Amino acid sequence: MRQNSATAQTLGSSTPIGAVSAETRPDAWQRTNGAVLQRDLRHAYKTIVSAEGMYLFDSEGRPYMDAVGGAAVNIIGHGVGRVSEALAAASASTSFVYSAVFTNPWQERLAESLSALAPVDDGKVFFCSGGSEANESAVKIARQYHLDRGRATKWKIISRGMSYHGNTLSMLGLSGRPSWSSRYSPYIASSPRIAPAFCYRCPFSAEFPGCGTPCADDLERSILQEGPETVAAFIAEPVSGTSLAGAVPVAGYYERIREICDRYDILFIADEVLTGYGRTGKPFAIEHWDAKPDILTVGKGLGSGYAPLAACVASGRIVETIRSTSGQYVHGFTYGGMPMACAVGVQVYEIVEENELFDRSAEMGEHLHHRLRELAGRRDEVGDVRGIGLLAGVELVADKKTKRPFDKDHNIAKRVVEVAETRGVLLREGTPGVNHGSGGDQIQISPPYIITREEIDELVTVLDESIGAVLHG
Template identity: 40%
Template sequence: MEPSESALESNPPKTSSSGDPSHLLHRSLSAPPLTVTKALGNYLELSNGQRILDATTGAAVACLGHGNARVKAALAKQMDVVSYCHSLFYSTSAADELAAELIRGTEGKMEKAFIVSSGSEAIEAAMKLARQYFLELSPPQPSRTLFIARKQSYHGTTLGALGLGGHVGRRAAFEPLLATNTEFVSPAYFYRGMADGELEEEYADRLAQELEETIERVGPENVCVFVAEPIVGAALGCVPSPRGYFPKIREICDKHHILLILDEIMSGMGRSGTLHAWQDLDVVPDVQTIGKGLGGGYAPVAGLLVNKRVIEVLRQGTGAFAHGQTYQGHPMACAAALEVQRIVREEKLVENVQEMGVLMEKLLKSRLAGHEYVGDIRGKGLFWGIEFVQDKKTKKPFYPGDAVAMGVHQKGMEPKYNISIYPGTGTVDGKSGDHVLLCPAYNVTADVVEEIVDLTAKVIEDYFRGKTLVHT
């Protein structure tokens, strides 16, 4: 029940010593966000009365939209069974059934699932699992302590995961705290990485050769893992890899007995048009991280999928994974994710992602490819990025101080548009460069896709029409 006006007057909200009415540590101490008062389908209703079209499903999370009745019922049913138990002593049918559903989706190419609460936790667990794999090989290979990742990558915000990522801007303040056992190679970034006149296959060969040379330089016997996103999400703005790239990477990893970890926290679980992004790349990872679309935002949930090669080494060794967390395999999170995945499968939503993705690409390129400040439009499925540049010919990015991506997001949030567009920065080198993401729900319809593209185009056009750029 809503409190009465007189009750609010006699019991005003408590304020902190700074005058901020909230005691919650928001991302910004100076500009607390608006409060969501209701969410249903593709829309969020805010405390100021606005109704926002959630064109990004948060951070590519709410894959079924908001308020799904089946998921709500599954959560209520699970609460009647058990809401929490410690995975050291017990399991639940929700966790077991979710694992079975996930392995089924890999067509048996992966063997075990490990369920945690966030993508950063999943990356941390994957790093530890890789280390344990090499310690339990027969004979053990304890010298394998180096990781290889790609520049302009982002794998999480905890210290281990942040150290594994190559996003300069996000690492900068915490650099003295980060481990130094990661080598970085070039990203697979068509728009800026491929040379004039170079064929796609030649670009893939050049990137693979760089990885080979890096491994040889540091010593193959010292390398544990190569990790990459099949489609780079927030850090680069939905950048797919060139054709043939990952098969070449898989071949190099196998040659040097290095594990391949694919980070599909943002691009996987249907987002890019196949249930797992690697299913369209002609490779199978040794370990895969998943999140975001796994539970659709109905509970904090992420995880690992591990293939038979890795599991068999542990099975022949200690017979256990030397890692555990309080909320590992949380029953409520597993129940939510299980129902989300069943809905995705039963309602053939991955197929809808493919179909609506083709439409979104066509409409975005039709409306925005010729825009003076749009340098590139790229993506796959319902995972699309738009990169902004000062000069299309030179691909010169905007100065970071102009805050172009955030400006586009803020423009979209104005009542005239009422659309949420996800901003990203550091696209070019981790410091400069701006892009935005569009990642609607998997069950989106053609009319909503058209509305998203139309509003996004208007926001971008109006933003640049009225923008005075102070740095050039």
């Protein structure tokens, strides 16, 4: 397994990449499946004890190339020393400041940077700890905006099928991911959904560009069906995350969405929790289209996994409406805007800027997609390669011509990911049900932006070998 330390050192890490010695691995680190309530109660979890650059190291010293950035979280690589140093300095200065009472310099500084970066007019930033909180904040801002304008009937949020906006009950209600929400349905309020923008398995059996983007027009149909006077906002991931593993809407899609929202006085919320902060090769994925959102959410890459950090960015027009009427944004989280998390965010932002990592994401993304298209050309089991920048999805099919999926009981994608892990590369299984909710296997790739061309070649080789091992023995 190749271990490239050059990039990590460029970003300020003084610790060389390498396995952790036995002396620095206390016995407690090697315990697994103890008192922790794990997500998979039948899985024996390996213990990760250190990480540097592109690699994680387990308690046996074995390296794993992190080709998924944890969960599309890490963007600057692991073990960057200046981030942990900034975290230590902030905690030494002040460990906690409650944002309902005070602000702090780290929060103010990060907000200025994020406001200047985000494609939201005169954006005002509300910090929180994760993507679910950020999207919840966006929905509450949308609701309060309409209330303060005297439009109390506007409360519904329209979302898309095959989408994901968070794991709280309210966000599961907006997410088109039945595999995660169905068991909690008694607690979840239903919300209107429109068709996903998914060309490979188009729900309208149409073909671009002759189709006229019926997936976008479906928003107008839903608005008219619900009643425009009842709809507050439309929320969408500009490029799909694990639900559709990198599905990219066609040219003109979001311009049409923006037009429809404006026509019916509806806010457009861009959920950039996964796709934002350079994942698609631009600071925010929505910038691939000429359509500014009214509210934008960002998470994951904002703190690059060094601290729980996310944010909601609302346009100045929305915030000014609230300020000049009720004067209060009735919402908040205990740890929102805390100094240590925002100090990490400041360092991540500066590292991205200094090393031009958004541009690097675009450059390395081109190589990644080139290699994946080559893989699709020689493997009949690869039905589709999709995504943009350093977000890629690979859909595996039993029949390439008809797009027929494998029997869902065969768990092909899960098995491919497991084999790849034994070969030292971490991939991520996309959400099951990509075939209109009935079967389908997809794999997501979303590495840190410091990945090299050689490491991309290696991960594609391992993916190729893993597919072959699962399907052909």
